[in-house]
Amino acid sequence: MSLVEVNMLSPIQIGKRSFFFLMPNDSMLGPTIEKSIPEGWTVVIDPDSAPEPGQLVLGSIDGSQPIVGVLTMRGGLSYIKPSNPRYPMVVVDRSRSDWCLGRVVFIGVAK
Structure with missing residues (x-):
């Protein structure tokens, strides 16, 4: 895989280290539009903005492929929860x- 740098104007104020992530699958395609991200859409990630429960995050568990999901707290544990119920937390x-x-x-x- 090659890395390609593309400079684009952002429609919102973001940190200098922010980057684009292309949604690789349908894990965030859910029943509600609020937290739904179709495959192929662009997601802007700000690594300098600390996530709170209920917010969308990009995470990587032990260096595995990054995943997008809602940061969820349940029973004292933290999870990344996809919108699509076919994918596990x-x-x-x-x-x-x-x-x-x-x-x-x-x-x-x-586009």
């Missing part, structure tokens, strides 16, 4: 600083 260790790649700050279609 993933437990995250919030004591590790490397689990979160950033908070989702914008969703859209790049």
Whole structure:
């Protein structure tokens, strides 16, 4: 895989280290439009914006492929929860600083 840098104007105020992430699958295609992100859409991630429960995040568990989901707290544990019920929730260790790649700050279609 090659990395390509593309400079684009952002429609919102974001941090200098923010980056684009292309939604790779239908894991965030859910029954409600509020937290739904179709496959192929662009997600802007701000690594300097700390996520709170209920917000969308981009996480990577033990260096695995990044996943987008809602940061959820349940029974004293933290999870990344996809909108699509066909995908499982993933437990995250919030004591590790490397689990979160950033908070989702914008969703859209790049044309």
